[in-house]
Amino acid sequence: MKQICDICPITTISDHMENSEVLHPKSYKRINQATTIAVAEGDGIGPEIMRATLNILKAAGANIKTEPIEVGQQVYLSGNSSGITEESWKTISKNKVILKAPITTPQGKGYKSLNVTLRKSLGLFSNVRPVSSLHPYVHTNFPEMDIVVIRENEEDLYAGIEHRQTEDVVQCLKLITRPGCEKIVRYAFEYARAYNRKKVTCMVKDNIMKLTDGLFHTVFKEIAAEYSDIESNAQIIDIGSAKIAASPENFDVIVTSNLYGDIISDIVAEIGGSVGMAGSANVGKNVAMFEAIHGSAPDIAGKKIANPSGLLNGAILMLAHIGQAEVADKIKNAWLTTLEDGIHTADVYQKGKSTKKVNTEEFTEAVIERLGQTPKNLTPSTISKGSGTITIPEYHRKESEKQLLGTDVFIDWKGSDPEEIGNALNQIKAHNLTLKMITNRGVKVFPNGMKETYCTDHWRCRFISKQSTILEKSLQYGEVEYEQIINLLATLHQEGFDVIKTENLYEFDGQRGFSLGQGE
Incomplete structure (x- = not known):
């Protein structure tokens, strides 16, 4: 082409x-x-x-x-x-x-x-921001830079779904979808092929956000395999951003999620x-x-x-x-x-x-x-000397076997001692469910937490089936019925616990669909 x-x-x-x-x-x-x-x-x-x-x-x-x-x-x-x-x-x-x-x-x-x-309302899923050096007429320290940032435009933290849940804590939901990832990554490779670009770099933070950014990276690797004519690589967003600022000439097309793309494109434009x-x-x-x-x-x-x-x-x-x-x-x-x-x-x-x-x-x-x-x-x-087509295949959802394995119950509790809330929850008749752990801001604080960990009033309490077993030092979760969770929530309410939200724990085709607590 x-x-x-x-x-x-x-x-x-x-x-x-x-x-x-x-x-x-x-x-x-x-x-x-x-x-x-x-x-x-x-x-x-x-x-x-x-x-x-x-x-x-x-x-x-x-x-x-x-x-x-x-x-x-x-x-x-x-x-x-x-x-x-x-x-x-x-x-x-x-x-x-x-x-x-x-x-x-x-x-x-x-x-x-x-x-x-x-x-979001108009389905403008791809934000394309090209920046090339205008050296020496516009000052830059990077006369060879020529980058196109292709940013996912509809989801991620920019979904803007936020809640205040306790006196201390507000949350913002980071939503990453497979169709969203597939569209933007496919667009990046189609763009690179159409415009004779040589390399596509994916920017993620999947060493920490293993499910959300992990999905983006997984889709990137799947689609990159279809474009053997284009070099592909992935970088962690923090060091990747530093490398852009230091050596932008080493980058060609960058594809990333909404927030990262917003930041990177401004970095690229400024330098x-x-x-x-x-x-x-x-x-x-x-x-x-x-x-x-x-x-x-x-x-x-x-x-x-x-x-x-x-x-x-x-x-x-x-x-x-x-x-x-x-x-x-x-x-x-x-x-x-x-x-x-x-x-x-x-x-x-x-x-x-x-x-x-x-x-x-x-x-x-x-x-x-x-x-x-x-x-x-x-x-x-x-521009007028070329023509090209960017084609995005229709998304086809792959059905998965989904199993309910437990629930994370988030409780607003004003105490500061994890042992106190943990022991109180262990006294609850939990409908064949057992308290596995409590985390505070993602860090496990019960059982066997560190006394040095600072705790807010926002406690994630993970309940799983009593039939769950430890096999070779890893947890084998037992299946849970939804009615057990409903009954658990009713009991917690009756016992005076302020339940502010729940997140159910699912497994998809045998793969865990939830994160572990830090220290778990």
């Missing part, structure tokens, strides 16, 4: 693939009429950089129409806790393509992130020159959204000094997505030429190296003046 361009997930339709999701569902290249884009001006510097971006697109001859949508701070403050109006949802559903400037989520009052809402320069694509089966990766920067709003490059690069990705690759090349090359000529906004201005410090409008005019020009030293954009 021909190399396309490493800045955009451009795809075309493939009609012969059965039971697959082909990104994207429309072949915009076959449509001569203008493509209507849902446009969100955003908050802070949003309106300024959106105006600049649309002016450049218009001057370059982009065949688009724009339809505004209301999102962001003013919608929140009007009493709409979602940050988006019902009419805007209808506009997005109709047009399928969004160009969005940064928005501000008001602090406090439990407002949900609109970015997360849009990505590449500036977070303000990078754009991103949020890709789904039916809808795609394009944006800058930076925030709304209210501290400089209205000062006319904002750099529109991030949103402009997002718009370039959008043009390629809707089949206007020639216009995308034209704009990208004009932008690169502007940077080569040393015309820079304040955030990337280098005294003695830049030739002119400009404001937002002046930078916009400089790009427009260079439309039709090609950079002399930076690599020209060649």
Whole structure:
């Protein structure tokens, strides 16, 4: 397959693939009429950089129409806790393509992130953030870096499921699903193959989170085996992030979960020159959204000094997505030429190296003046010279034999002595269940805990079948009936224990589906 361009997930339709999701569902290249884009001006510097971006697109001859949508701070403050109006949802559903400037989520009052809402509600499972060096025109210590971060966009901790459970403890659920892992990992390898990338690196923390991050890593290894033409490896997220910051030229495509990807992509953008320069694509089966990766920067709003490059690069990705690759090349090359000529906004201005410090409008005019020009030293954009298809197979769930082996009962208890609560629970008539252990913040404190372990008021109490046995120093769990757990909970309530949640313990095809306590 021909190399396309490493800045955009451009795809075309493939009609012969059965039971697959082909990104994207429309072949915009076959449509001569203008493509209507849902446009969100955003908050802070949003309106300024959106105006600049649309002016450049218009001057370059982009065949688009724009339809505004209301999102962001003013919608929140009007009493709409979602940050988006019902009419805007209808506009997005109709047009399928969004160009969005940064928005501000008001602090406090439990407002949900609109970015997360849009990505999850619209099924925008893949966040693609390419960053390459613009050395020497934009300062970086890494002139050879050229990285694409592909981030899962719908789940992980960004599901935002949080609860306060006791006076001391709040929790956030980390949700990782097999279909979510399969889609994003497959997308990363398909992207690498389509764009002639050589290596895909998986970033996880499965030495600690053996089930959640372990699933992501397992799926990565399964899918990597299907792409023998592409090098693959995995790294633990903490040392992997350090290696990105120290030697980004050693990375090519990175695929990871939602939170890690958010952090890594900002690291990559910053060491590449500036977070303000990078754009991103949020890709789904039916809808795609394009944006800058930076925030709304209210501290400089209205000062006319904002750099529109991030949103402009997002718009370039959008043009390629809707089949206007020639216009995308034209704009990208004009932008690169502007940077080569040393015309820079304040955030990337280098005294003695830049030739002119400009404001937002002046930078916009400089790009427009260079439309039709090609950079002399930076690599020209060649999106229009390639084509490719990214195909995501339909997910098929594999049925597993599921057995109930016990339950973790979480209790709000204000004492500090694990022996006291442990002995009290051992007195409970537990319906043929037995207390195996108690943990506090994941550390086993009963039986035989360490006196030095600090305990909060949040106690995980694991009950298993009395028929469970120890075989060769490992526990063989006995099967439990659900009614036993219901009766246990009723008894605990009657005895005055404050049960705040339960998590049942299951085995799937003979494999344990729950973590052990530290020290267990």
